[in-house]
Amino acid sequence: MARGSAKNRESGANQNAENNGNGAFEAKLWATADALRNNMDAAEYKHVVLGLIFLKYISDAFEAKHTELDALRAQGADPEDPDEYRAVSIFWVPPEARWAHLKSMAPQPTIGQLIDDAHASGSGQHRSPGVSP
16 A cells, blocks of 8 residues: 555656646647647648748847847947848848737737738748749
8 A cells, every 4th residue: 555655646746747847838838739720730730830930030030130230320230221131141020020010919810911921021032042933
């Protein structure tokens, strides 16, 4: 009986660790992703998720450079000049496609179209010479 009690305590401790640590967060994240996916096929859903991850990645890189350029305004830097970003191989993100703007518009029923437009605004910015569109 002592062995069973120890096993039950160990199981309970694992459940508490999952509920207090990353386990609860992972469960909530999974439930949210599943709700977002709704009736969409997983093969199609991956394109939506990967597109959002890419959009967040280029937005983060843009924001970091934007902050740097903003601090250098006195030396003539222009944080809204697309060439400042192209010069260092960073996507220039127009104001309506920036993550902060999209995040603020997330509750709107048009968020899907806004995200599609944000993706379209960045397409073709960094093509290699000799590569067809």
